[in-house]
Amino acid sequence: MIDLSYTPEHRALRSEAREWLAKNVPSDPLPSMDTAEGFAAHRVWEAKLNEGRWGMVNWPEEYGGRGANLIEWLIFEEEYWRAGSPGRVNQNGIFLLGPTLMEYGTAEQKARFLPRMASGEEIWAQGWSEPNAGSDMAAIRASARIDGDHFVLNGQKTWASRAAFADWLFGMFRTDPDSERHRGLTFILVPLDLDGITVRPISQLDGETGFAEIFFDEVRVPIENQLGERDKGWSVAMATAGFERGLMLRSPARFQATAARLVELYRRHADEADPSLRDAVARAWMGAEAYCLNTYQTASRLMQGGSIGAEASLNKIFWSELDLSMHETALAILESRAELLPHASAAGDVGGWLDGVLFSLAGPIYAGTNEIQRNVIAERVLGLPRA
């Protein structure tokens, strides 16, 4: 049934989160997590969150969570973004690998990795893309040879977010040298401080070293670091991709917070802003609202035992394009000040909008480009034939 009201327990959780966040969210924004200094500051914040048991509220208590359901998690997220809290530096760990570990990990792996993930002690990077395996992820060539009780890794990964500072990497490696495409791949968990690993930071559009390429030269990783079955890594990775495209990585509240800031910005500039921007602001508001409603609907379905499949691709297109268009609207409102960096003396209320534009421009590219998502929708949701 459709009952869009919160229970007293929901309200209690909301006020507890609101109170804790009001007390603990740093009053000044942390430096960018794509710098060494900012990365360290965000790690401290993760530890603080974990102390309050807010690191991953929907995880079981034994892994540092509160055993909350998805609706409760959404409520926490609403409060989190409403409070202007820092971004989650361990998002690849907590939102992508975490849920994948719960589904495919052994009991030992869960106990070993999840608590340290929730606390920010171990921050994860994703090692999927290679120079010649981007949208075509099945073209992965980095290899893992078996040698006794170890994998021996060779090859190169790239575009790994925050790998310049991260502690661990989850990656896809070809374990069957005779295999092709999506067969013969294995999902392996790799500490980034091993001998034979070279991490080379890459400066991104904003000049910061947000991502990195990683070279593997005869790197020995214990065999127990395999996640899921040998040579069947593709299906494990697809589960992770589902979380990445869907509601875990991008909960609606962050877009609602952006839309709310956009409304404030427009109100401040209503007198001089171009009248056509009113409609753009209304569209932004509606988009954030629609994404929220869709997510509550999906959460309800999942709580009744449903699952997410290719529909996650619908989500990914929607939030990435919404995010970009909201930021573009903000720049349009700022008009000729839009190119000023926030510390320019004439910047006024330019704030983080330009940074936000640069960040949101990555959205249609990462987690599988939107062109790939459209193929997935066409073939697996609509049933059109493969090329």
Place this chain on the structure above:
Amino acid sequence: MQFTFTEDQNLFRDSLRPLLEKHCTPESIRALWDDERGRSTERWAALASSGLLGVLVPESHGGLGMNELDLVLPLEETGRVALPEPVVETAAVAAPLLAECGNEELAGRWLPAIASGEAVVTVAGHINPAVADAGDADLVLIERAGEIAAVERAALKTERQPTSDPSRRLYTFEITGDATTVASGDEAQAMMQRAADRAALAIAAQQLGITARLIELAVDYAKDRHQFGKPIGSFQAIKHHLANVAVKLEFARPMVYRAAHSIATDSPNRTIDVSQAKAMADEAACAAAKTALQVHGAIGYTWEVDLHLWMKRAWALESSWGSRLYHRRRVADAVLRERGGPSFGFEAVGTTQA
């Protein structure tokens, strides 16, 4: 907090689909295009027997006594088959207006007739210059000069206004006889606002069904039609066009369902929720219409192919009871009016971050 339909609500939808597919085929729709009345008595009777016309009629007046959440999925189905008859006006707008008007005589006379399919009742809001089915309705509820009046067919002179969708029947009218005042003053205004909200919601629901059907038609055609030795649906250009429409539909849907909930629970955000639903459903339907035509190519541009049944309906409904621009303007007005406007989602996420 739960955002899924009940099993009964889904079952009602499922049982309605074959009935509509049987009684509302493209052939049967085309057969009435040149008919002045343009309406099927037999189809209307089938709708009545399904219970659809009486969903919002109180049980005391022979209806099912349900609410908009029970009606929204069935309305979607009526869009899916491009139903020509005025189910929006009669079942979704006139019935609840009569049920809440406080005139027992009027309600007692017309509500049982709506539920049984004996009467067609339409509603004339000032937002629409011409009124759907006014020339064929037994009763028209009219918004005029600060009041709502009920006028029977004999007391109306109507003039048909030709429309692009040959199934639509729009009329301008003059009142030439007796009019009963249903409500006046603030009460009339509030009642008419609720009626307009219900109409926009009902149309938004139909637009969802129209969008879904247009996607199906285009997908079927793209699988079947071969060029360069392959089905055209295997080309990315076609895939991406259709995927874009699927995204619009996916995110319009929960907006429409939430608006149904807001009307059913008389939420203070009702009007803005409805506007968001209508704007997004119109957007999806119009994108689906344009895309389905492009996917079909020249054959879709012909009178013979049924595609235009849904295309023209999407355009017609977009302009009815407020276009998407009108509704987005209302959203902008509400959101930008003052601090602390309507809240996001179901509870304020807050609008104070600088």
